[in-house]
Amino acid sequence: MAIYPTETGHYGSFGGRFVPETLMPAILELEKAFKEAKEDPDFQEEMRYYLKQYVGRETPLYYAERLTATLGGPKIYLKREDLNHTGAHKINNTIGQALLTQRMGKKKVVAETGAGQHGVATATVSALLGLECIIFMGKEDVRRQALNVYRMELLGAQVVSVDQGNGTLKDAVNEAMRYWTANVEDTHYIFGTAAGPHPFPQIVRDFQRIIGDESRKQIIEAEGKLPEAIVACVGGGSNAIGMFYPFVDDRDVKMYGVEAGGMGLPTGKHAASLTEGKAGILHGSLSYLLQNEDGQVQEAHSISAGLDYPGVGPEHSYLKDAGRVTYDAVTDEEALEAVRLLSRTEGIIPALESAHAVAYCKKLAPVMDKEDVLVVCLSGRGDKDVNTIREAHETGGDSYD
């Protein structure tokens, strides 16, 4: 498979950098800083140090024996990104981008957040490196994830509640981009997922590919072979691309990206951009997008705040069209069921986002052999979601909005 992105940040017909001219110089500066950092052994060493000593890598690839037995299909391994400091994969990226911020001589960072995981991970590394931090969060998400708001504030970040639009992740990105435009001289935008204008999709992928790199090594150690299949949930696509990328050329490894099916695809209330959207431009890149006939972006719906996004990273659009990854969706209800399943069989409460990947195992189990190996990216832990999960279980499935 060719190496993507191209010099201009394109993945086939997807990607690019559709941003106002005011931001272009910063985008180019970032691209240059990232290229140099990648070649710099000191930067690599710094990354290794923080990932090991601060984040707690490498994370285990855990054989989920009771889950495997319950589903009666392939051997299921969980890549435990939930065990990272701050409880999700997001910090792999924020630590990298915070170090880049320092390299560029900037002292302030701005970020958007949905579930609050990226916001917490950004606030955390900002505290660690002494950066000033401002986080934009949709007002609906501020409500859904109140505890994470407090966490960010405790870490010294300023959290701005965004009430434009429907007050979710998409609107938070808009406001973060506007803020960045007005403060671009001294502020770096720590984009939280593998979407946005080039070079963000590449930067985020390269910082998240450690998930796939470690998994590849670990599964060979454990099983003496590559897995037959890999599953990851897809919001903007960062944990998924991080998991998939090191396996892209392993043609025999099937890959599945699981989107949020919300109340069910036929209801239109979902966040399945790849499954149901069509190509369009949002937040700086051309990619699959939930939009109406007139090119107006539609609101996404998911019980999981981190998947509640109408767009998706351009590399996923490319991998979909290339036929390399299969994208599918599971509903809120299936995800909630998977939360319970994993909690009861393994004593692991997954994040609602990650539960989408777990739910998909139930669909794959019957069509795979018992000798097969299935690796699941458990992108985060469910502590932040316990309230949402409880409300949903008490009211029978879909209490949120």
Place this chain on the structure above:
Amino acid sequence: MTKAQLDNAFLTVSEAGEKAFVPYIMAGDGGLESLNERIRFLADSGATAIELGLPFSDPVADGPTIQAAGIRALEAGTTVQAVLDEVAKEKASRNVPLVIMTYLNPVFAYGVEAFASACAAAGISGLILPDLPLEEEGLVVEALQKHEIALIRLVALTSTPDRIRALAERAEGFLYAVTVAGTTGERATFVDQLGTHLQELKEISKAPVLAGFGVSTPEHVKELSQYCDGVVVGSKIVAALHQGDRQQVAELIRSIKQA
């Protein structure tokens, strides 16, 4: 013909020793049925050309006033097709050039070629896409050229010298000099070096240089137009029209004559 109409309008203004005033309105805000009447009002008040916003759900280059106008327009059911149809009705009698400002996605969803062709049919002279930098122009230039629609480029305060040169070299219709680092919306003051920046742009630009973003008082209009060929006023006009304060709009436009 379409692009030329815009060029002629600027030529007439400069030959008279005057400066250009380009007001921005959001199509569909206040109802599509009032669009042509608003255009006539602005033309009669002395607008050199009119920037017509097509609403988009995620206007990252716009501040609160234009965001709100866009939401009102979308809630009133405004579509790209409906705006183009409405504008086409008075194509023959209209004596002021129109420029569309929107984001790339509505154009992309319509189909770039189809959009350029429909614009030409409706008598649109130019297109401004604030989320389309130089690097990505390839998506639209050919179609716009074919239909003689000017691609109006924006140059920012943060643009590096080489980017400024590239933008000025390609300028057509007018070169849109963004006067603030930030989004559209009213501002109290501008950076000190703005005058020099505008003068430098004017020296190298292939097309007239208009200052815009944040221009909101007669004083701004007078101050900025000294250094370039005129101004674009958005949020202030949108807000005044929304409040039904046409006198304020007329006064703002008139202030260019005293510049």
